[in-house]
Amino acid sequence: xxxxxxxxxxxxxxxxxxxxxxxxxxxxxxxxxxxxxxxxxxxxxxxxxxxxxxxxxxxxxxxxxxxxxxxxxxxxxxxxxxxxxxxxxxxxxxxxxxxxxxxxxxxxxxxxxxx
Amino acid sequence: xxxxxxxxxxxxxxxxxxxxxxxxxxxxxxxxxxxxxxxxxxxxxxxxxxxxxxxxxxxxxxxxxxxxxxxxxxxxxxxxxxxxxxxxxxxxxxxxxxxxxxxxxxxxxxxxxxxxxxxxxxxxxxxxxxxxxxxxxxxxxxxxxxxxxxxx
Numbered sequence: 001x002x003x004x005x006x007x008x009x010x011x012x013x014x015x016x017x018x019x020x021x022x023x024x025x026x027x028x029x030x031x032x033x034x035x036x037x038x039x040x041x042x043x044x045x046x047x048x049x050x051x052x053x054x055x056x057x058x059x060x061x062x063x064x065x066x067x068x069x070x071x072x073x074x075x076x077x078x079x080x081x082x083x084x085x086x087x088x089x090x091x092x093x094x095x096x097x098x099x100x101x102x103x104x105x106x107x108x109x110x111x112x113x114x115x
Numbered sequence: 116x117x118x119x120x121x122x123x124x125x126x127x128x129x130x131x132x133x134x135x136x137x138x139x140x141x142x143x144x145x146x147x148x149x150x151x152x153x154x155x156x157x158x159x160x161x162x163x164x165x166x167x168x169x170x171x172x173x174x175x176x177x178x179x180x181x182x183x184x185x186x187x188x189x190x191x192x193x194x195x196x197x198x199x200x201x202x203x204x205x206x207x208x209x210x211x212x213x214x215x216x217x218x219x220x221x222x223x224x225x226x227x228x229x230x231x232x233x234x235x236x237x238x239x240x241x242x243x244x245x246x247x248x249x250x251x252x253x254x255x256x257x258x259x260x261x262x263x264x265x266x267x
Contacts, residue, residue: 046171046172046173046208047173047175047181047233047237048230048233049170049171050167050170050183050184051226051229051230054226
């Protein structure tokens, strides 16, 4: 069982991304409004104002999607779909996706159930 | 480990230099880097630092300022420091005068290193005890010794 965390930098892909989650078999996810550290520093902390140019191209706000997933194959399938949507996570500025182990969870719905 | 001490050369710590404004201090600090052989073109570096100063204040809310720039005028990072008992106006948000000023300069396209040095400098300067000790330095040697000790 894993916690899948996906920081999606380009919010305009959110609908397609969530569609991919559904297609891959993710039973449920939580979407958080989030902000990049670099953006915050460059725009909110005067000392780092000189790094705005460095941050150009990075979106000011992003979405963080978290899900608990039991079936590893879902994660693998999801990664393929996401790469297709955003043009490859290895492209800078698209987003990051990672997992952490989960040793206990309650309240999860079955991955066979419809969303 | 990222070291600030190792980037300050002999002759680049100015104790109560005779200056009346921010630009004059920065010019003097840039000249000290040239004298130490750390930079090639003082005009280019001064311009780059002042361009950043025009963007927004580099003052911290603890009587310190960290003017900084990436510049084509140097090939390796270099830092100069100044201790000013009377302080100088660096447009601090809280209106305080800057008594400790650290000029951080890095080569162009070294944004990562630039960020790390800036962040570390801001962090250690927020230590009240460390700042008080620096302010009581009466020599470059003592000043550098304190920085070295703080980083150890």
